[in-house]
Amino acid sequence: MFIDKNPTPGKLSLLCASSTGLILLLMGLIMGLKTIQLAWLLLITTPATYILTRYLTEKFLYRKIKLIYKLIYQTKASPQEEFFHTHILPKPTLEQVQVDVEQWASQQSDQLEILRRNEKFRKEFLMNLSHELKTPIFAIQGYIHTLLDGAIEDQQVNREFLKNAAKNVDRLCRLIDDVDEISRLESGEIQFNKEAFVIQDLIKDVFDLLSLKAAQKNIGFDFKKGCETPIMVYADKERIREVLINLIDNSIKYGKQGGYTLASVYNTDEKHVLIEISDNGIGIAEEHLPRVFERFYRTDKARSRDAGGTGLGLAIVKHIIENHGQSIHVRSKPDIGSTFGFTLELFSE
Numbered sequence: 311m312f313i314d315k316n317p318t319p320g321k322l323s324l325l326c327a328s329s330t331g332l333i334l335l336l337m338g339l340i341m342g343l344k345t346i347q348l349a350w351l352l353l354i355t356t357p358a359t360y361i362l363t364r365y366l367t368e369k370f371l372y373r374k375i376k377l378i379y380k381l382i383y384q385t386k387a388s389p390q391e392e393f394f395h396t397h398i399l400p401k402p403t404l405e406q407v408q409v410d411v412e413q414w415a416s417q418q419s420d421q422l423e424i425l426r427r428n429e430k431f432r433k434e435f436l437m438n439l440s441h442e443l444k445t446p447i448f449a450i451q452g453y454i455h456t457l458l459d460g461a462i463e464d465q466q467v468n469r470e471f472l473k474n475a476a477k478n479v480d481r482l483c484r485l486i487d488d489v490d491e492i493s494r495l496e497s498g499e500i501q502f503n504k505e506a507f508v509i510q511d512l513i514k515d516v517f518d519l520l521s522l523k524a525a526q527k528n529i530g531f532d533f534k535k536g537c538e539t540p541i542m543v544y545a546d547k548e549r550i551r552e553v554l555i556n557l558i559d560n561s562i563k564y565g566k567q568g569g570y571t572l573a574s575v576y577n578t579d580e581k582h583v584l585i586e587i588s589d590n591g592i593g594i595a596e597e598h599l600p601r602v603f604e605r606f607y608r609t610d611k612a613r614s615r616d617a618g619g620t621g622l623g624l625a626i627v628k629h630i631i632e633n634h635g636q637s638i639h640v641r642s643k644p645d646i647g648s649t650f651g652f653t654l655e656l657f658s659e
């Protein structure tokens with residue numbers, strides 16, 4: 311009991327009192343005190359030592375411990391809480407204090423790590439954003455100044471320059487819209503309104519919406535064989551429409567002339583549905599695959615910009631799917647094609 315790894319003020323005081331008692335007993339024996347004298351001596355000093363040590367340890371030790379707790383939890387207790395903590399709750403053992411402090415230290419270092427990562431993320435985002443803004447703004451500036459410097463009178467170029475300036479204004483608006491959407495998704499500001507709907511019907515809607523764009527590249531849309539049986543999912547229809555527009559739009563933008571876009575829908579288990587959008591387009595090299603969902607990441611910046619892309623499409627898609635508590639993945643091979651697959655909740659009545 312005496313050599314305790316987990317001392318409490320009670321145990322410490324008992325240790326002091328019994329050691330003092332033992333020393334006094336030895337000294338009394340050496341000095342030849344009578345038994346009755348010895349008994350009285352022990353009867354008075356041992357409890358007195360116990361009470362005094364206990365009082366002092368509680369007063370000084372726990373005052374320091376309380377200070378540590380106040381510091382690490384950064385709380386201010388009300389008088390009632392203070393009374394409860396001081397008189398009713400069991401006092402923490404020193405080992406418990408050590409565990410609590412270590413836990414606090416590790417929480418602090420985790421939080422610091424998150425803050426550092428967020429800071430890096432924020433810096434990168436700002437750098438990328440200003441870079442993305444610069445390109446269209448400088449182009450607009452160039453066209454407008456050239457027009458003002460006299461090109462406006464030149465019938466051969468004036469309309470062309472204005473058209474190019476307008477194209478860059480549109481690009482700027484798309485960029486702002488996407489950045490706005492991504493930040494609202496991240497801040498949790500966007501409410502998800504889930505409903506039951508047939509996923510194939512939504513895919514057909516998006517095929518119709520993008521059919522003109524696909525026709526320009528002679529790209530055909532279809533469902534994979536065996537995937538036509540209607541499957542009901544439970545998700546935010548408008549957000550999933552946005553996901554499908556992004557993925558199918560990519561399959562056209564990065565698809566080959568005369569190629570195809572295939573949609574497949576699988577009932578993977580009683581809870582999930584897997585939706586895949588595949589193309590036989592340019593594909594993505596292996597080194598780019600883990601990064602395509604990052605904001606502003608593009609495998610080929612020039613090609614993506616020419617196609618009017620902001621590089622935020624897949625980042626938005628990933629946010630939407632993850633906000634549904636689901637996941638998205640990609641498989642791809644250069645010159646063979648790409649498949650983007652995501653899961654959704656199966657609707658069950």
Ligand SMILES: Nc1ncnc2c1ncn2[C@@H]1O[C@H](COP(=O)(O)OP(=O)(O)OP(=O)(O)O)[C@@H](O)[C@H]1O
Pocket residue numbers: 488556560561563564565589591592593594602607608609610614615618619620621622623624625648
């Ligand atoms: N189906 C695909 N085939 C080949 N590469 C793709 C495909 N989908 C996406 N990528 C690559 O991933 C990058 C990121 O795609 P993302 O949709 O985020 O941006 P974007 O299409 O360039 O622009 P945005 O979608 O914002 O208009 C693209 O620039 C492209 O390099």
Ligand SMILES: [Mg+2]
Pocket residue numbers: 556559560619623624
């Ligand atoms: Mg895209």
